[in-house]
Amino acid sequence: MFWIVDNGSSHHGQASVDRMAAAWANATVVHTPLHASWLNQIEIYFSVVQRKVVTPNGFYDLADVENRLDAFHDHYNLAAHPFDWRYTKQDRDALLKRLDAHQPSPVTTEPPTN
Structure with missing residues (x-):
């Protein structure tokens, strides 16, 4: 296992x-x-649950929490579909080219003058 x-x-x-x-x-x-949290599918699912189900946390009791989680789980399973990853070598090369072209601002260590 x-x-x-x-x-x-x-x-x-x-x-x-x-x-x-x-x-x-x-x-x-x-x-x-x-x-690489984007690889961890359960982490992604729990992030969605936190944002869409348990926030804000206005629950009457634990049964209310359980019911809301069960309802979301059923809804999520109806809408879920496989993730289609299409990030190619060309996509990576284009990203690296854009990053390489970025010129950061110079950092100054002198205090500003007024």
């Missing part, structure tokens, strides 16, 4: 790999690349 995790503090590094191996011999921890 592969357990895919980001590099959060609770499961970062070799210690998390060792902990998982000690608990379950058939589990393998796979860390997503650093600064």
Whole structure:
């Protein structure tokens, strides 16, 4: 079984790999690349839930939270579709060219004069 995790503090590094191996011999921890939260689909889903479901948090009780989360989950599954990634080498080269053409403003270390 592969357990895919980001590099959060609770499961970062070799210690998390060792902990998982000690608990379950058939589990393998796979860390997503650093600064690659866009790869972590559950993180994207939870971000949507936070923005669209639980904010603002005007709930009467835990049952109300559960009902709203269940309703959103059902709605989200109806609208969900596979992500079609089409970022090509040409797209990357064009981006790098635009970044290379950008000339940052010089930084001054002298205080402004009035």
